Amino acid sequence: MSIRTFIANSPNGYKLSIYLELLGLKHETTSISLHDNEQKQEWFLKLNPNGRIPTLVDESTNTTISESAAILMYLADTYDKERKFSYLHGTKEYNKMLELIFFQMSGIGPMQGQANWFLVYAPEKIPYAIERYTNETKRLYSVLEEVLKRNNEEYGSDFLVGPHISIPDILFIGWIPFLPLLGIKLSAYPRVFKWASKVLEIPQVKKGFTIPANPPIWDDSLPSYN
Secondary structure, eight states: OOEEEEEOSSHHHHHHHHHHHHHTOOOEEEEOOTTTTGGGSHHHHTTOTTOOSOEEEETTTTEEEESHHHHHHHHHHHHOTTOSSSOOTTSHHHHHHHHHHHHIIIIIHHHHHHHHIIIIIOSSOOHHHHHHHHHHHHHHHHHHHHHHHHHHHHHSOSSSSTTSOOHHHHHHHTTGGGGGGGTOOGGGSHHHHHHHHHHHTSHHHHHHTTSSSOOSOOOTTSOOOO
């Protein structure tokens, strides 16, 4: 197997599984136990000194790469030559795609992640931290609502960039199953809900959400994914 992935059933792990399924690339998956800090073991740190998932090893190009957005951009440039799930370098759509990639990686990803940590996993519950990160997560989903509105006005599309699904859709969809942890109802954001419903109907996305295992939480406030 030329492509090997090291992931967990977490937002960043699902991004990689979903994109590989969309691209139709065969891959071998190693499930990493975050609970047991397996990502901090010496063998994994040789692959990724930051000790985080996901990491991808592509033996056909002798490439080892980490950070979810970087991996998806690598896969797009290497295997999505027809740009079915990305956009051509230098185009207006490519520039918007880059903007939203950075928005996800610097915004919803870390903010929702911190909200999850302080509300669910932290040994000490700190009300200020919980309120700060939960409110910022809500604000960022409001921004996503506006992004979808503007893209729909320009392209008549329910995706985030241009007329078809692309990397930002995959980066954001990975976080959707974890919203219930914060008590946030996706229905509060009608365009986001419609977008998520459409993306989750794609068979390859459904399959991606089963690798390496189903999301640990999903409730009736979210579109079905199975």
